[in-house]
Amino acid sequence: MIFPLSRRARTRLYLVVWLVVAALGWKLGLRYGPDLASRSWKPGEGFFEAQDPAPGLFRFHARLILEAELAFPRRLDGYLPEPGKDANRRLQLEAMGWWKKDGWTPFALRYGQVEGHGLRLSMGRLVLVGVEGVTPARDYNGPVLCQVDYKVRWEVSEDLKTLVLTRAHSGLRLPERLGVDLPGGTAIFQSTLQRAGLGWKLQDADQVRRMLPGQPGPRAWSWLSPLL
Numbered sequence: 001m002i003f004p005l006s007r008r009a010r011t012r013l014y015l016v017v018w019l020v021v022a023a024l025g026w027k028l029g030l031r032y033g034p035d036l037a038s039r040s041w042k043p044g045e046g047f048f049e050a051q052d053p054a055p056g057l058f059r060f061h062a063r064l065i066l067e068a069e070l071a072f073p074r075r076l077d078g079y080l081p082e083p084g085k086d087a088n089r090r091l092q093l094e095a096m097g098w099w100k101k102d103g104w105t106p107f108a109l110r111y112g113q114v115e116g117h118g119l120r121l122s123m124g125r126l127v128l129v130g131v132e133g134v135t136p137a138r139d140y141n142g143p144v145l146c147q148v149d150y151k152v153r154w155e156v157s158e159d160l161k162t163l164v165l166t167r168a169h170s171g172l173r174l175p176e177r178l179g180v181d182l183p184g185g186t187a188i189f190q191s192t193l194q195r196a197g198l199g200w201k202l203q204d205a206d207q208v209r210r211m212l213p214g215q216p217g218p219r220a221w222s223w224l225s226p227l228l
Contacts, residue, residue: 027199028198030058030061034054034055034058037054037058053136054136055133055134055135055137055146056134056135056136056195057134057137057146057193059130059131062131062148062150062193063128063130065193065201066131066191070128070208070212071209071216072126072127072217073125074125074216075122075125076123076215077122077123078172078174079119079172080112080118080170082099083099088169089170089171092170093170096162096163096170098163121172123164124157124183125154125155125156125217126152126155126178126212127152127155128150129150129151131149132149132151132188134146134147134148134149135148143195143203144194145193145194145195146192146193147191147193148191150190151187151188152188153185154178154184154185165182177212178213191203
């Protein structure tokens with residue numbers, strides 16, 4: 001025996017169906033959209049023709065995946081050793097207000113904490129600026145892959161810029177694998193995406209996360225992963 005649904009139950013059912021259809025439409029649009037967008041109407045022949053090889057996915061789509069998988073902006077740490085017996089380094093750090101007599105100043109301790117014979121510093125963050133390019137999707141004997149070039153920028157507070165610029169004298173060690181020499185500078189990184197069903201995922205995600213500079217941020221976009 002089938003019981004009629006109440007108005008509230010029907011509304012909930014319609015909402016669930018609508019969400020499922022919308023999510024499927026979104027996935028299909030991301031999957032086939034780049035190829036359709038690369039085609040233009042051929043007059044007199046009545047069909048659309050591809051002008052150039054279509055990228056594997058839209059740039060905004062690639063950016064969302066990178067934001068979700070790599071947790072930008074990423075926190076950066078540097079290391080400032082104690083000057084020890086090096087008179088030049090001591091004078092440099094004292095002149096900038098980082099060292100006084102035999103210890104770090106309160107100003108220095110605002111930006112880091114003592115670790116061993118030095119100061120572990122918070123050196124700003126690595127920000128994803130945008131996606132520079134996406135290659136066409138290619139079948140590599142099974143997995144379908146494409147490469148994404150993306151630009152990152154090193155953002156650091158004004159109080160730390162002088163320390164960075166004088167690092168040859170202060171002894172500051174920049175974050176590992178940063179690839180950017182100056183605050184505000186940019187670098188181009190590349191990652192590989194792999195098709196997974198109707199969507200894409202970052203290939204070797206754990207390895208890429210380990211090799212990128214800095215520590216993961218709060219992963220604000222991680223909830224989007226099932227839709228990508």
